[in-house]
Amino acid sequence: MRLTVFLTSLLSSLTLVHAVNTTVACSLLNGLLPGKVAYPSSDQYVSDTKHWATGSSSQASACTVEPSTPQDVALIFGVIQKTRTTWAVKGGGNTFNPGFSSTDGVLISTVRFKDIQYSPMSSTVKVGAGNLWDDVYAKLIPLGATVVGNRVPGIGVGGFSLWGGISWKTQKYGLGLDNVVSFQLVTPTSQILNVSAHSYPDLYFGLRGGGNNFGIVTSFVFKTHPQGQVYAGVVTYSGLSIQQEYVDFDTSNKDPNAYILPIYVYHGGVLSTNALVFYDGPVAPNGTYDAFFNAANLTSNDVKTRSFLEFQQTIHIPAPTRTATHVVSIANYTKPIVDAIVTQHLNLSNVFADAEFIMFTMEPLYSSIFDSSNGGAYPHTSAHPWKPFNLFLGYTNPASDAAAMAAVMSAATAVQQIAIAEGKSSLDAVLDINYAGLGTDLKYLYGKNLPLLRTLRAKYDPHNLLSLTGGWKL
Known part of the structure; x- marks a missing residue:
């Protein structure tokens, strides 16, 4: 009986501490990033928390924040480290599993990372993490180019490219992650890194399938491929x-x-x-x-x-x-x-x-x-x-x-x-x-790579901030 009372009291205390920490985090963010933080009932909050599967991602966030630069994301990680609040990052909001892009703490929306910069000379395109594949196709298809992106409308760029990614082009060019040239990554220690096979080969390995286990990706550089009718x-x-x-x-x-x-x-x-x-x-x-x-x-x-665009728009789930x-x-x-x-x-x-x-x-x-x-x-x-x-x-x-x-x-x-x-x-x-x-079980997702990935995560997340968010946690 005493143990039950003690555990109930401990749980209540932890819940109170979490609520206080989250409130402090939202307040600090509001001071650091004015105009980018939203609270329940505002239009921005409703938009930020909207998910494809409404019930599976129905956690009520204490606040949402829309960073627009990698420096903003670095500030957010500083607040998370200070307050130890729970958090999540949301791109398109189409993840199947509940809790993978929603939280009762601080929800970070990538919606303001909307740049799309096509380079026909290098056959690459730089894509902000807040884009949908629809946005990327609309930019590239009229120019006779495309990327290895999602097959149905309304899907965000981020999760697809970080976890794998099967495309209409996969039979010829591989998975989405096989077509990423580089990532712009903000680590949990607030470092802003341009990650490629040459600059940070360990992170380049980890991000291609490792998802959100190494920080927040704000943009990708993808290979492009020809696309006609x-x-x-x-x-x-x-x-x-x-x-x-x-x-x-x-x-x-x-x-x-x-x-x-x-x-x-x-x-x-x-x-x-x-x-x-x-x-x-x-x-x-x-x-x-x-x-x-x-x-x-x-x-x-x-x-x-x-046209590819016309076909894409006929698909409805x-x-x-x-x-x-x-x-x-x-x-x-x-x-x-x-x-x-x-x-x-x-x-x-x-x-x-x-x-x-x-x-x-x-x-x-x-x-x-x-x-x-x-x-x-x-x-x-x-x-x-x-x-x-x-x-x-x-x-x-x-x-x-x-x-x-x-x-x-x-x-x-x-x-x-x-x-x-x-x-x-x-x-x-x-x-x-x-x-x-x-x-x-993660062994069915990463096989023999799992020990290496856990070592890599510890290297770039020494304060274990990634344990405070959802997803496939290493």
Whole structure:
């Protein structure tokens, strides 16, 4: 009884200390960065705290702050060190996992880092961390160039590029992190560093997959690539369709320009299949997608020659209230694997009454996806070209959090068991960091790199400020 009373009292004291420290932090920031700090009910605060999945990132921040220079970020880290308040950094606000870009302390929004500077001479573009990929494409596509960026509208530049990043261009140019030339980084000790393979090779290694474990990135320099018209669009089917067609495409496709992204969907009580077709050129070779265009249960097909921007803007993913997600690494898809995916999707839609929507997304990426890898914290190599199969559940009730995560994990385990039996997965396969579910053991994200990354974080974060924020913590 005495122990219970003591622990309750201790918890109350710690909560009070945190509240006091956070209040002090907001006050100090308001004095140091006037006009850049916002409190609840203001328009800036509402905008800063807005997330794609509203319920999964519903923490009420004590205040928000919008730095506009790396020096501002350095000042913010100084305040965090002084007050030891919790904090988070938010870019596009599309992270799947709750608490990864939200906080009950100080929320740092990168929204003012909006520069986009294209250099056709060096085939690079400098991009502020507050941009969406939509902004970058709108700047570059009319100039005949593009970057290895996200595939759907509304996604921020930062998280995608720091954790991995699968793009419509990945089959030819690798992941997003493989295309970062340099980072402008503010470390937790308030150093402002331009990080490249030559200037800070240890940090350059760590930031390519290490996410927010080494500070706050305020801008990136990316490689650019040519971009003309594409042959692309969305094909839809009733029910969970195109199983054999998908397996055949994944097995036989040898054209790195050809890509298709099948998504099994449950939404509004209806089961359907969306196939996002993308050919990186104005015309696809005869027969490339005939099996999909002629498949049973087809309800619509808007695939045509168009600009990349037009295609990008046709893609819509509903915004969920709360989210549960996980991923299975699969080398290639066989019919038994796809059958297992369909079975688990039907099970989940039948038993999870609280579901807003369910998306199971398969990735028939060309086998050369990691040929452009030059290492990094995320251990992706051409020897093990694991492709992510993503399971996503959107739902409404906070009381369902544990059940939702358990249901998604159970479905993932069932699919992986079949994939292992088919010789297409492994228990120790590295997982895609952007899709991995909350609570995933870091050894499945970083493998043998984990000890080195922990040493690296201690070197650049001696005061352990990064323990006060969310994300995949080393």
